[in-house]
Amino acid sequence: MAMIEIRNLWKEFGEDVVLERLNASIEAREFVTVVGASGCGKTTFLKMLLGTETPTRGELLLDGKPIPEEPDATRGIVFQRYSVMPHLDATGNVMLAGELEASRWLGRVFGAHRRRLRDDAIAMLKEVGLEHALDKYPHELSGGMQQRLALAQALIKKPRILLLDEPFGALDPGIRRDMHELVSRLWREQQLTVFMITHDIEEGFALGTRLWVFDKERLDPQAPEAYGARITYDLAVGRDDTGVLDDINADVDATARTIDTQTPQPTGEHS
Amino acid sequence: MKKLINRQPNRYARWFLGLLPFALLLAIYIGASSARLAENPDDPLLPSLTQMAEAVERMAFEPSKRSGDYLLLQDTLASLQRLGIGIGFSAALALIFGIANGAIPYVRATLSPLVVGVSLVPPMAILPILFIVFGLEELAKVMLIIIGVTPFMIRDMQQRTLEIPEEQIIKMQTLGANTWQTITRLMLPQIMPRLLATTRLALGTAWLFLIAAEAIAATEGLGYRIFLVRRYLSMDVILPYVLWITLLALVIDFLLNRWSRWRYPWFHATGQ
Numbered sequence: 268m269a270m271i272e273i274r275n276l277w278k279e280f281g282e283d284v285v286l287e288r289l290n291a292s293i294e295a296r297e298f299v300t301v302v303g304a305s306g307c308g309k310t311t312f313l314k315m316l317l318g319t320e321t322p323t324r325g326e327l328l329l330d331g332k333p334i335p336e337e338p339d340a341t342r343g344i345v346f347q348r349y350s351v352m353p354h355l356d357a358t359g360n361v362m363l364a365g366e367l368e369a370s371r372w373l374g375r376v377f378g379a380h381r382r383r384l385r386d387d388a389i390a391m392l393k394e395v396g397l398e399h400a401l402d403k404y405p406h407e408l409s410g411g412m413q414q415r416l417a418l419a420q421a422l423i424k425k426p427r428i429l430l431l432d433e434p435f436g437a438l439d440p441g442i443r444r445d446m447h448e449l450v451s452r453l454w455r456e457q458q459l460t461v462f463m464i465t466h467d468i469e470e471g472f473a474l475g476t477r478l479w480v481f482d483k484e485r486l487d488p489q490a491p492e493a494y495g496a497r498i499t500y501d502l503a504v505g506r507d508d509t510g511v512l513d514d515i516n517a518d519v520d521a522t523a524r525t526i527d528t529q530t531p532q533p534t535g536e537h538s
Numbered sequence: 539m540k541k542l543i544n545r546q547p548n549r550y551a552r553w554f555l556g557l558l559p560f561a562l563l564l565a566i567y568i569g570a571s572s573a574r575l576a577e578n579p580d581d582p583l584l585p586s587l588t589q590m591a592e593a594v595e596r597m598a599f600e601p602s603k604r605s606g607d608y609l610l611l612q613d614t615l616a617s618l619q620r621l622g623i624g625i626g627f628s629a630a631l632a633l634i635f636g637i638a639n640g641a642i643p644y645v646r647a648t649l650s651p652l653v654v655g656v657s658l659v660p661p662m663a664i665l666p667i668l669f670i671v672f673g674l675e676e677l678a679k680v681m682l683i684i685i686g687v688t689p690f691m692i693r694d695m696q697q698r699t700l701e702i703p704e705e706q707i708i709k710m711q712t713l714g715a716n717t718w719q720t721i722t723r724l725m726l727p728q729i730m731p732r733l734l735a736t737t738r739l740a741l742g743t744a745w746l747f748l749i750a751a752e753a754i755a756a757t758e759g760l761g762y763r764i765f766l767v768r769r770y771l772s773m774d775v776i777l778p779y780v781l782w783i784t785l786l787a788l789v790i791d792f793l794l795n796r797w798s799r800w801r802y803p804w805f806h807a808t809g810q
Contacts, residue, residue, distance in 0.1 A: 317708065317712075319708065337711065338708045338711035338712050339711060339712065339714070340712060340713065340714040342712055343712050344708065344709060344712050346705045346709075348703075348705070349703035349705035349706055350705060350706075350709055351709075352706060352709075352724065353728070353804050353805075354727045354728055354802070354804055354805075363710075363713055363723065364713040364714055366723075367710075367713055367714045367715045367719050367723065368714050371716070371718075371719070372718065373722075374715070374718075374719040374722055374723040375723075404803070404804045404807070405804075406804055406807045407807075420709075420713070421709075421712065421713075424712070424713055424714065426712065
């Protein structure tokens with residue numbers, strides 16, 4: 268059975284149709300990357316996977332059951348920013364999930380249990396290359412290191428699916444390449460299922476096993492909100508395929524220009 | 539020559555410039571005071587520094603002839619106790635209700651309009667009610683401080699809680715946190731340094747209400763003393779008392795700031 272199933276899914280905000288007639292399924296261990304113009308519902312779809320938005324029509328199933336309508340431990344997330352807790356050091360951030368699970372009321376553990384959580388956290392921090400920053404606070408870390416920390420913090424909870432919302436969008440190109448290697452390795456080693464939004468189509472091609480393009484098939488230049496976006500490309504990727512990449516680039520750019528000239532950014536998209 | 543907006547004073551120049559207005563004020567005072575005293579040695583309005591030193595000597599270091607107490611010490615302790623209890627309770631209430639309002643939409647929908655309404659009542663207008671209900675003893679003065687500063691502190695804490703990035707609240711839930719854990723492990727620690735900042739601001743208002751309450755009904759306290767000796771135009775006591783209150787406020791503010799920087803270095807490092 269597919270891990271995530273999307274059946275005739277629609278999302279509307281009042282008059283504005285954001286997504287229409289989505290049908291797809293994601294198997295466990297897949298790495299789906301999603302590209303598309305701003306305003307094409309990528310982030311809205313991610314929020315539905317996360318549980319902070321609900322579908323207007325249709326079904327979104329996780330393991331055959333409707334996806335919970337609030338965030339919980341089945342779905343881990345790394346945002347572009349603000350993903351780690353500024354008031355905890357690196358080790359504290361990674362220990363947080365274990366502490367919350369162990370102590371319902373205090374949210375803290377002590378003694379031998381604490382040492383065990385700490386050892387696990389340190390092992391996870393080594394995994395993401397932060398062994399030299401164990402007691403650093405997030406503000407003392409660079410953007411790339413903060414995202415490494417956010418990954419470690421999310422992965423130690425072993426989520427069914429890991430959601431990444433443009434996690435490397437704010438990073439320098441060199442750092443971004445390092446992060447790609449890290450995410451690829453973690454995905455293989457930890458047998459993750461990953462759903463990642465990106466602005467960078469090349470990143471989508473290089474990183475995933477599967478690339479989705481969210482785009483508006485029908486596009487009225489006078490009223491871009493009248494029709495929603497669909498998944499216009501659903502490709503197995505992981506090999507170099509420049510022709511398709513150029514096609515997608517051209518399509519996405521055309522949509523982006525139309526939306527950009529017609530509408531302010533719809534609420535709910537942050538980019 | 540650089541433009542004036544681009545020219546920075548060096549360290550010594552900053553000290554010199556910063557102290558200059560104080561020195562000028564002092565010089566003007568001394569000049570005016572000696573001019574008046576030369577005309578009439580019994581003039582009470584602008585006492586000389588020596589007269590003020592004598593008054594401080596009398597108030598601070600000699601037991602009162604009537605009661606045998608050291609009046610400045612007694613007044614200071616009485617005022618600080620009222621201020622401490624009042625501001626302490628206010629901060630605790632602001633923390634509890636501010637976080638509850640900020641974190642839980644149902645609580646916010648219920649209490650937020652009430653807090654806004656209460657915060658618009660001018661506290662001095664209900665001072666008579668406080669004296670009638672709570673009597674003329676300590677409770678009424680402490681209550682005036684609490685009623686005066688708590689509502690706006692709650693509103694501020696509520697706002698600060700709402701400003702915690704949505705991303706972090708979602709992240710907590712994906713790490714398995716329930717509502718209580720989200721409050722205790724995310725919101726509470728992030729709000730604490732902001733509570734200290736708000737308390738520092740609220741202290742100015744708290745002093746105002748304290749001195750007002752003491753002026754109207756008290757038997758000891760810094761505000762009581764100032765308004766008592768006003769009858770005799772004892773500027774030689776009033777001026778040192780005002781300076782002393784200013785100094786106390788400065789020290790309290792300094793200590794709160796130091797505490798915040800010591801306990802919450804991450805808060806000050808991010809420049810918030």
